[in-house]
Amino acid sequence: MPASSMPAPRVPVFDGHNDSLLRLLLSGHPSPEEGFLAGERLCHLDLPRARAGGFVGGLFAIYVPDPSGAGVEADALMTRPRYDVPLPPALDPGYARDATLAMLAILLRLERASEGALAVCRSVPDIEAAMARGAVAMVAHLEGAEAIDPDLRTLEVLHAAGLRSLGPVWSRPTIFGEGVPFRFPSGPDIGRGLTPAGEALVRACNRLRIMIDLSHLNERGFWDVARLSRAPLVATHSNAHAICPHARNLTDAQLAAIGESRGMVGLNFATSFIRPDGRRDAATPLSMMVDHIDHLVARVGIDGVGLGSDFDGATMPDAIGDARGLPNLVAALAERGYAGEALEKICWRNWLRVLDATWRA
Incomplete structure (x- = not known):
């Protein structure tokens, strides 16, 4: 565990984003569930x-x-002062569905193999019950909707299997819209907005009470969702563009819209979205992360800021390293003055609030 001399308050953390299912899928382990x-x-x-x-x-x-x-x-390019990482093309839908089902199966097998230590949760009462008994609550999220067909039949099936959150795009085009590239410096105003299929997807997510994640969506798509959706606006793992002018980060206008909708932003731990120089560098101090929290709180409000680590999908700051280092960030927040209810809101309560508002809307 990363060394730290800071006294860390013991506050639970509910996290807006990790890529551990992909890491397990690609691990080559004969039983990735047992390895986890x-x-x-x-x-x-x-x-x-x-x-x-x-x-x-x-x-x-x-x-x-x-x-x-x-x-x-991409990793090498993102150590440079300026970069524009080439993005892969749109995926074959059949391949995307196979990979999606493989990872969803891992999630379900994790729950079974854990004998109660892990729980797939479909409601906030499910999450609260898991927390009460000391189990880890797992919510299924689709990062990029490549597996979903234009008629949205796959969406219905995935929802029945436990899907409760999705991003219409990752940073590559889908039939629903376009994402932002890994480009620095750059704003998010890149490409067209949602397609007609994307607008239908937003309406279907509202009907099924599936949370819509704006993190990888470009700016025109963001405003299309803001116009169409009845649910709070949520970016599960994004940071402040005013501090780090990366295409993946959110402008103050976007943050204000999220706040007005009583939505949520989860702080992304990826160093290239934290640092003002946009570089992928593990030697990124916790103070830079807390600077983003301060800015997000100022623009969205204390009720709309949380954590969205991107564990297993990005380079983490050395001071965190992996999930064992979360108390170091909690301590850095406390050192900056976040305490009591405010600290709990950032660490877990805000996520439960916005999920409940979305899933019961």
């Missing part, structure tokens, strides 16, 4: 690390990787 439960260093997040770091639950992303391996040079 045993803490075999397959992921930033596993059951022992969750317990050590106070991680009580979160949104477990299903992200479909590009089968060609395109974009593997």
